[in-house]
Amino acid sequence: MTGQIQHLPDLGGLEPEDAKSVLRSTIREHRATRSARRRTDAGDAIGIIGSHLATKRADKTVALYASRPTEPSTGALLERLSAAGIRVLLPVLGDGLKREWGDFNGLSDLVERAPGRPPEPSGQAFAMQEVASATLVLVPALCVDTSGCRLGQGGGWYDRVLEHVSPDALVLAVVFPDEVFNIDEFPVPREPHDAMVHGALTPQGVNMFIP
Numbered sequence: 001m002t003g004q005i006q007h008l009p010d011l012g013g014l015e016p017e018d019a020k021s022v023l024r025s026t027i028r029e030h031r032a033t034r035s036a037r038r039r040t041d042a043g044d045a046i047g048i049i050g051s052h053l054a055t056k057r058a059d060k061t062v063a064l065y066a067s068r069p070t071e072p073s074t075g076a077l078l079e080r081l082s083a084a085g086i087r088v089l090l091p092v093l094g095d096g097l098k099r100e101w102g103d104f105n106g107l108s109d110l111v112e113r114a115p116g117r118p119p120e121p122s123g124q125a126f127a128m129q130e131v132a133s134a135t136l137v138l139v140p141a142l143c144v145d146t147s148g149c150r151l152g153q154g155g156g157w158y159d160r161v162l163e164h165v166s167p168d169a170l171v172l173a174v175v176f177p178d179e180v181f182n183i184d185e186f187p188v189p190r191e192p193h194d195a196m197v198h199g200a201l202t203p204q205g206v207n208m209f210i211p
Ligand SMILES: Nc1nc2c(c(=O)[nH]1)N(C=O)[C@@H](CNc1ccc(C(=O)N[C@@H](CCC(=O)O)C(=O)O)cc1)CN2
Pocket: 065, 066, 067, 068, 071, 091, 093, 114, 115, 116, 117, 118, 140, 141, 152, 153, 154, 155, 156, 157, 158
């Protein structure tokens, strides 16, 4: 699967940090053009595919994220996982940019603490290490390549958190189908601290990179 985003930028000659920044702008612009209908459809498909995956694997705890408007929507998946009796951990940033987790307790419990920030659960916050209890870790990304290198929003939140994931957990980036790039055609710029993922969850299915 190769990216169909038109006009992927030429990253040749750029340092990885600058190349990431250019690529983030391109993908954010492209995400902003997606219609509400296509976003809803993508969220519905991610809900079905992600919940089938977790129930088939018998995951008891899944780490996920509460999506912001242009991200692949996770609302349907949150509700399906919860209805299946699976514990769902969501990032809690609190008043600052803390790296903690909270339990998903229904969509109505999620609060956007400031405009543009991801919605968060209101209940007890657990330390970053709580993610070690998850056997399936679904992370936000702007894109990913087939070697498992992901590009996030640039805060380094997930790179630091992924250090605490169980070595047995399956880690998937949640992206739109055209955000999965073939490593031979368009490698995602990589820095030494970047944590790799095993595959991608898209509205078209699960794409495993690492067996
Ligand atoms: N849905 C979601 N949750 C996530 C992430 C993510 O990429 N997506 N993160 C991934 O690492 C972590 C934190 N991500 C954050 C993303 C934005 C801002 C933020 O402050 N945003 C701007 C608004 C920008 C905008 O309007 O788009 C702001 O409030 O000024 C903070 C943390 C954890 N939770």
